């Protein structure tokens with residue numbers, strides 16, 4: 001029997017596929033025509049901190065210089081390179097900005113790493129829902145009024161944490177949020193994992209650093225030309241202690257950072273400094289031509305225009321969100337059709353829409369093939385005019401106990417069919433992507449949430465759970481008879 005090796009699978013199966021997903025380099029080794037750092041990153045550069053090279057945890061040489069250049073590029077106090085993704089940036093940022101037991105204000109559409117930070121550091125979260133985008137059913141921007149009201153109601157809040165842009169490209173205008181938080185000297189942290197390309201013009205919105213956030217996390221690999229796992233955390237004010245942040249990073253980040261990944265970040269930063277005008281202009285022109293090409297679609301809908309028609313919002317149009325709500329296709333079916341017939345791989349499918357990610361690594365040819373495929377599918381699919389595919393409703397489940405107290409409880413398993421509103425979850429359940437938990441340990445299931453999970457499951461959206469037993473079994477707290485429900 002021939003055992004397929006991972007490298008073989010990577011080299012052959014990916015060869016003729018068009019990547020409309022992260023990472024932003026799109027496996028394009030030349031980007032602007034010439035071979036870049038991306039073509040040189042191989043085992044002959046694979047070291048960690050040996051003599052003569054700098055120590056990421058105590059940078060004083062080539063890494064310090066490179067991170068300084070990055071802080072100029074993003075115009076912030078300081079930038080730290082990360083080789084464990086935004087995940088480690090989020091853990092470090094929250095740890096660096098809080099003390100155990102602190103209360104933090106958290107938009108509920110946060111990535112699971114935020115909940116892990118809350119769990120591990122014993123924080124007291126006050127969750128709130130951002131605005132809900134009616135077209136996708138997903139969480140959208142955070143309203144300033146919501147934050148202002150909650151900061152007034154809970155004066156003990158020590159940190160405000162918001163995700164922007166969302167997976168669907170909606171950007172929160174945080175300027176007023178920052179100003180109301182700063183009046184109380186409360187720092188604002190933005191998970192801008194999907195927005196490291198923002199703030200450089202070319203019709204992309206400003207980034208969170210420009211809008212005054214105190215701490216910002218970027219997954220460079222998602223939207224810029226840098227290898228997977230590369231990220232950065234930017235400290236943008238003295239409301240966050242330099243020393244506490246440095247200490248936090250050294251706790252959570254590997255002690256053997258890969259120089260392949262560091263060279264990739266360095267190369268990406270240099271490319272941005274030297275060639276960003278040309279690269280952004282090419283990206284913008286490709287995006288505009290693509291959008292013009294698909295204007296003819298009759299059944300599939302580019303959601304950007306609809307979202308902007310609905311209300312005033314900042315939008316990152318590097319994300320191409322296509323709704324198939326008025327057709328006989330579900331999001332999963334559309335994604336599969338693009339994969340199987342057109343060899344185009346998307347970033348994500350939801351119940352009635354799909355998300356494609358563009359980047360500097362796209363080419364005119366790949367964008368044209370994507371447009372052609374959408375036009376062909378648009379012509380061949382059937383128009384339907386009913387609402388049955390509508391999305392699941394977002395709710396914040398009722399809290400029964402703190403996430404970290406779950407470790408002190410007995411737990412058992414129930415099936416999805418037997419799950420009821422008396423059950424308290426002992427695990428996280430989330431859809432990946434985007435990795436936003438539907439429920440976190442210590443929260444009650446409720447009827448809306450249970451029917452949402454069944455709806456997702458039936459629609460082919462795969463839900464995952466911490467124990468890995470979903471959908472067969474769900475880990476719940478074993479409550480004693482006199483426990484409060």
Ligand SMILES: Cc1ncc(COP(=O)(O)O)c(C=O)c1O
Pocket residue numbers: 084085086087088110111113163191193194219229231433434435
């Ligand atoms: C909003 C958001 N934040 C953080 C992360 C984690 O980023 P990384 O994969 O770089 O660790 C993700 C990953 O998908 C994300 O979508």
